[in-house]
Amino acid sequence: MKNWSYSAVLSLSLLLAACGNTNQNASQERVSAAGAAGSASASHDFTEVMRGPEVSRDYAIITFKSPPAAQYEGGQGNLERTKPERGRKLDPNSGAVRAYENFLRNEHAAFRAYLSRVAPGASVVRDYTLTLNGVAVRTNGASLSTLRSGPNVQDAAYVTLYRPMMNRSLSQIGVMSTEGVRTVREDGRGVKVGVIDSGIDDRHEFFNCKGDIQHKVYASGVAGGGTAIVDDHGTHVAGTVAGCETVIGSGPLQGKKLSGVAPAAQLFDYNVFPGFGGGYVAFGGSAFSHDIARAVEDAVRDGMDVVNMSLGGSVQGPRDFLAEAVNAAVDAGVVFTVSAGNSGPNGYTIGSPGSAANALTVGAVTNSHYVGVNVNLGSGTTLGGAVGDFDPFAEKTVSNVGLAVASPILACTAIEGNVAGKIAIVGRGSCAFSTKIRNAQAAGAVGVLVVNNQPGDPSAMGTDGTANQPTIPALMVAQSDGDTLKTAASSGVAASIDGRDPVEVVTQNDGMLAGFSSRGPTPSTGIIKPDVVAPGVNIYSSILGNKYAMFQGTSMAAPHVAGAAALVRQANPDWSALEVKAALATTAVRSAKLKASITSTLEVAARGSGLINVPNALNVPALVTPSNVSFGYHNLGGYSKTQSVALTVRAASGGSVSCSVTATGGVKVSSSTVNASPTATLTVTLDSAAARSGNEEGAVLLNCAGTELYVPWASYLNPPGGR
Numbered sequence: 063m064k065n066w067s068y069s070a071v072l073s074l075s076l077l078l079a080a081c082g083n084t085n086q087n088a089s090q091e092r093v094s095a096a097g098a099a100g101s102a103s104a105s106h107d108f109t110e111v112m113r114g115p116e117v118s119r120d121y122a123i124i125t126f127k128s129p130p131a132a133q134y135e136g137g138q139g140n141l142e143r144t145k146p147e148r149g150r151k152l153d154p155n156s157g158a159v160r161a162y163e164n165f166l167r168n169e170h171a172a173f174r175a176y177l178s179r180v181a182p183g184a185s186v187v188r189d190y191t192l193t194l195n196g197v198a199v200r201t202n203g204a205s206l207s208t209l210r211s212g213p214n215v216q217d218a219a220y221v222t223l224y225r226p227m228m229n230r231s232l233s234q235i236g237v238m239s240t241e242g243v244r245t246v247r248e249d250g251r252g253v254k255v256g257v258i259d260s261g262i263d264d265r266h267e268f269f270n271c272k273g274d275i276q277h278k279v280y281a282s283g284v285a286g287g288g289t290a291i292v293d294d295h296g297t298h299v300a301g302t303v304a305g306c307e308t309v310i311g312s313g314p315l316q317g318k319k320l321s322g323v324a325p326a327a328q329l330f331d332y333n334v335f336p337g338f339g340g341g342y343v344a345f346g347g348s349a350f351s352h353d354i355a356r357a358v359e360d361a362v363r364d365g366m367d368v369v370n371m372s373l374g375g376s377v378q379g380p381r382d383f384l385a386e387a388v389n390a391a392v393d394a395g396v397v398f399t400v401s402a403g404n405s406g407p408n409g410y411t412i413g414s415p416g417s418a419a420n421a422l423t424v425g426a427v428t429n430s431h432y433v434g435v436n437v438n439l440g441s442g443t444t445l446g447g448a449v450g451d452f453d454p455f456a457e458k459t460v461s462n463v464g465l466a467v468a469s470p471i472l473a474c475t476a477i478e479g480n481v482a483g484k485i486a487i488v489g490r491g492s493c494a495f496s497t498k499i500r501n502a503q504a505a506g507a508v509g510v511l512v513v514n515n516q517p518g519d520p521s522a523m524g525t526d527g528t529a530n531q532p533t534i535p536a537l538m539v540a541q542s543d544g545d546t547l548k549t550a551a552s553s554g555v556a557a558s559i560d561g562r563d564p565v566e567v568v569t570q571n572d573g574m575l576a577g578f579s580s581r582g583p584t585p586s587t588g589i590i591k592p593d594v595v596a597p598g599v600n601i602y603s604s605i606l607g608n609k610y611a612m613f614q615g616t617s618m619a620a621p622h623v624a625g626a627a628a629l630v631r632q633a634n635p636d637w638s639a640l641e642v643k644a645a646l647a648t649t650a651v652r653s654a655k656l657k658a659s660i661t662s663t664l665e666v667a668a669r670g671s672g673l674i675n676v677p678n679a680l681n682v683p684a685l686v687t688p689s690n691v692s693f694g695y696h697n698l699g700g701y702s703k704t705q706s707v708a709l710t711v712r713a714a715s716g717g718s719v720s721c722s723v724t725a726t727g728g729v730k731v732s733s734s735t736v737n738a739s740p741t742a743t744l745t746v747t748l749d750s751a752a753a754r755s756g757n758e759e760g761a762v763l764l765n766c767a768g769t770e771l772y773v774p775w776a777s778y779l780n781p782p783g784g785r
Contacts, residue, residue, distance in 0.1 A: 116223040116375065121187070121352055123383050124209055124218045125196040126169050131159050132193050132362065132394035141165060149636040151395030154192060154363045163191040169214050170197055176212045177204075184209075188352055193359045193390040194383065198352035217381060223348035224375035224384075226260055226295040226335060227401040227413065227617045231302075231429050231597035232323060234572055235622055236675045237629070242319050246676055248629040250324025255303055255628050256361040256369040257621075258354065260335035261292030262300045268320070268604040269329070271306035277331040278360060280353035291336055294605040298613050299372045301604035302621035304329050304628070310610065314433045314449075314564045315602065320610070322603075323625020323676075324632075330366060332357040334373070351375065351384050354415075358387045361396065367631050368397045370624035372617035374404075374413030380586040385418035392420035397631065397639045399424060399624040401616035402592040403580030409667055411580040412591045419692075422627065422643045423591045425579040426598025426619040427656065427673060428518040430572035433600075433612060435561040437511065437539065439550050446567045447511065447537030447559070448600075450523035452499060454561035455535040460485065460509060461558045465551035468505075473498040482506030485557055487547050490515040490538070494526040503532045509559070510536040513544035516577035517659060519569050519600060522612050535561065540571075572597070574659035575669055579616055582667040583778050588694035590776050592670040593643065594650050596622035626676045633680055634714075640687045641712070647671040647689040648764075648771040649678035666690075666759040666774045683767040684719045684738060685712045691729075691762065691775035693748050706747040709773065711764070713740040719766050727760020729775055736764065748777055 128138070132152050136143040142158040153159060170189055174197075177184050181204035188198035198221070199209065209218040232238040239245055264275040279291065305322035334349040334357050354373070361369045369391070377385070388398050400421045403413035416423040435454050437445040440462065447454070467487045469479035474493035477486070486507035488498050495512065502510045514520050520538035525531050537559070539547065550557070576599050582591040598619030605611045623646065630642050637645070650672035660668045671690065691707045713719040718739035725731050725746070732745035746762055762773040 121221040130195045132390040173212045193387040221351045227374040236677045250327030250628040253628040256330040256366040258332040259296030261296045261333040262331040263292045263297045268305040279333045298603045299621045303625045324628035327628045371400045377414045377585045384415045388415045388418040389420040392639045397627045401620040404578045406579045409581045417584040424620040425592035425595040426576040426616045428574045428599045434567045438558045440556045448520035453535040455559040456561040459560045462556040477505040485509040495523040496526040499532040512538045514541040518571040589692045590690045641685040644689040645679040645682045693777035709744040711738045721764040721766035
């Protein structure tokens, strides 16, 4: 059953005008939606690189000086405090909240009156009172300086644009054994999880146990009617969070049991990308930030326990308003899991709202399987090739066909080497897969093997979505198999490939940091992000048409953590949102495999606290907040002050717990022991001499009742060119 709720739809003419205000670039690679039971028509890019601020001057967000209800601590006349106490959620229906919201709406009314005088063509289209105190304005040419001059205005900024950013993956986070047996008794029952994304197809068999999924649609980005309400991305994400336990009926994983992390959790759909990918959607399906902010506020008002946001955009300075909305929503008692972004491996690439200090921001690690076919070499060696959107040598099988290395190897321009009648070996990177394969076909190749440029398993390749797709078959092979193929080609060894029956290929390449996963610290604020990592490569979940597919991206990692948070919330409903975050972060795993996959010396900025482990989080003896210590940015040699951060340690049981404390790197702790009954405070102080030496990372380690809790700390140099 579908219960749809719509916000206002913008006119086509305004959207077309707004398109001229963006700098949109098509992505170079697309991740396949195939490799599933049946074929999938959509092929969305979930590993797109952030490309600077994309702004629409047609709308602006105005924030006012008074705090929103989630953060109001009293002091305004006789208005009572509305910020909830620890372990409680904001009650939007309480008399105190309603009274304070009325006070804020009076501020908004004063601004409306000002706007009607100085910019009569502009109009307020959204009000925010719970997680922001502000309004969204359709500017109609009004300048930011005019908007900033209104009564009680704190700031004004144009809205920005955001884009969308499991079976064996569950064993990686400790929810299920490799044999498919659930290892924790919690299943998310009674927990409300909101998915702010591109819609959920509740007709899919993966959601048969859900009953009625409530839907809300935010349609400012839609040009006219006829919207495609749901899309693969949101359906895939929701399946990872809370898909029902289901036995796959067909395809390469036929007979396998698939489950979301929290299969009994109640799902709520907040669709900010209606019609994502459709030609009638502005900005290629991007969502306006003011719509996303409205969805955040609605999720709080609707009583969500956990919300997942597998989306991202560029950080808009130290006061990014969407990040501030997420921070306030967490203060209201809601856990927010957010994808870190797909702009790795460079640092300073965390997107908004993953930059929010209170968010549980998630990077991606590799999974332990992919859907593939065998590549049999005449030398007796067999390699695995990942199936994607291109023919996997099923319609056009080959037997004893020669191999040739393309020149240039990336095949982004016309191929000069002799690949005619052979299988071309090309490298991944720099251009779309479709371009590479098209160039190989133009040179006479009968097939293509693309060599991955990242360690780990090969990925499913997607088309670039344009017309005139290549028709020759193509697979991706692992980076480690590239030299084997090149040697075979130079030695005249032939290959045989029959892709009519793809299979699940199980490997030992799990738990390695994905090359695309964005690294910290956050731009502008220098906060440690991501907080944790989770599986985000070759993730198998639901898509439209009652099908399943493998996708990759931090979009796929975040819902693993959302599901995990639902399990922790179910077991501990009296914990605060930040304590749920702390339970997952401080008990995360930092394996040798994860460490070896990080090429940067800044390990904390790459993986945060590590790979989440749900049983560890459910059995945590103490809750440490904040769950990391960020000392921000400094100039080389210019740091002279002493900085201290207080950590609150609370016995998870509500009784008492004793912990020994040590620290690594250039920080000092106020005590070598902590006795929390039920709470205690520990102060972490940065040594200014250590900070002057450059980027510094380390950890505060608490051993509580035999369990080590890991709290990373960091102090970073200002990035080149500032922040």
